[in-house]
Ligand SMILES: Nc1ncnc2c1ncn2[C@@H]1O[C@H](COP(=O)(O)OP(=O)(O)OP(=O)(O)O)[C@@H](O)[C@H]1O
């Protein structure tokens with residue numbers, strides 16, 4: 001009986017790795033992806049990058065413009081994420097097993113969150129572009145919808161994980177629904193929620209660049225502009241500044257996390 | 262007159278099993294009643310049916326002159342303010358301070374707005390401080406609850422129940438997560454509260470010797486049925502065998518120790 005379990009485990013493991021190997025080989029054959037060529041071309045790309053893709057003195061004159069666009073993108077990301085967080089809290093409270101008012105709302109809230117989360121950001125941007133054409137609003141809304149789905153799901157899990165016990169206790173004292181939300185659920189889950197919010201802001205600053213290329217706004221637009229006009233030095237400056245911004249934002253949010261958690 | 266009376270209470274979670282079947286007993290005001298029985302006997306279910314954290318399937322529960330199952334939402338909240346509850350895992354909001362957790366016991370008396378904002382009157386605060394002091398927690402008043410020991414957390418749980426000005430307190434294994442020392446402190450407090458303030462106690466316990474030492478009366482439950490209801494003196498080894506079945510060997514040893522001392 002005991003030995004059976006171990007044999008079963010081992011066979012399961014073998015089966016898993018065999019399937020993984022077959023899947024990898026199969027997809028490489030079908031897509032005609034040449035591993036060797038893939039890796040050798042990385043070297044070529046690096047050589048091209050080092051000889052062309054670096055900021056020079058000329059590109060520094062564009063620094064002011066780029067910074068302005070960068071600020072626009074960062075602020076837009078923060079704004080869309082925070083607004084999305086507010087709506088996500090409402091969805092999460094309605095959907096969570098601990099705090100739901102009734103089953104119907106809960107299923108609806110979970111459904112909405114799931115749909116929003118599973119539509120890729122680029123698809124949101126494309127669809128919204130039809131409605132609002134190339135404008136900052138398009139990018140703002142694309143980030144908003146993407147964040148809403150993700151945050152609603154993350155918040156739901158946070159609420160269920162963190163506040164189950166104390167909710168039971170407050171119900172037993174005769175406290176009302178809103179008492180419980182404001183006195184138990186939010187105080188216990190707020191730090192975790194803020195942590196998710198910070199993570200989402202970081203992700204959105206990165207994604208905003210991509211969305212900006214599509215919608216012709218913000219830092220993404222600057223990149224595309226310089227790249228298409230073959231000004232690789234300026235384009236590389238844009239990339240470097242984005243990387244620095246993301247690192248700075250990340251370290252700030254890590255500091256905040258350390259304080260609140 | 263009886264403060265609490267259960268008449269033919271039945272609870273089925275699903276069609277297959279009955280957690281409580283035909284439970285009837287009554288409890289006088291000020292009585293200290295322990296409920297013992299093996300794991301899965303239905304002790305927690307019984308306790309939660311009394312304040313309707315769980316809805317009964319059949320039978321009636323009378324508390325303080327009203328039929329619990331007939332109450333509407335508002336009256337149920339009012340009823341729950343009169344019944345404190347203490348949990349094995351304390352069920353505090355860990356990120357809040359002791360005083361905030363204790364004052365949660367007042368939420369049942371509050372309007373929605375006052376409760377949401379956490380506005381408590383001077384009187385309520387004074388009472389909370391007195392209770393905290395009575396339980397020997399004055400040094401921890403402003404400590405966050407995640408910094409307390411298990412025994413201290415349970416005392417916060419008792420304080421939260423007492424600040425409700427309850428007529429009865431339900432305790433679901435209040436000492437199951439505590440070491441013997443802390444357990445004694447908690448049980449002594451519960452006994453003092455019962456004797457000194459005349460508050461009725463119903464305490465689920467795993468330890469027969471504790472039940473024998475502290476109770477006015479013991480109720481033994483097995484497979485959802487009351488199989489013993491009497492004073493500690495009447496709880497003979499044979500009766501313990503009725504309650505615990507073949508698991509009772511160790512428990513009878515405990516009993517021997519009590520008789521020897
Ligand atoms: N939410 C639930 N859904 C379905 N069955 C449940 C649920 N809660 C309890 N039960 C079942 O009801 C029976 C009684 O459970 P209960 O928790 O009341 O026992 P208990 O005496 O408190 O046990 P323990 O000493 O382990 O806490 C058990 O068989 C349990 O499996």
Ligand SMILES: [Mg+2]
Nearest residue numbers: 304305306433
């Ligand atoms: Mg139990």
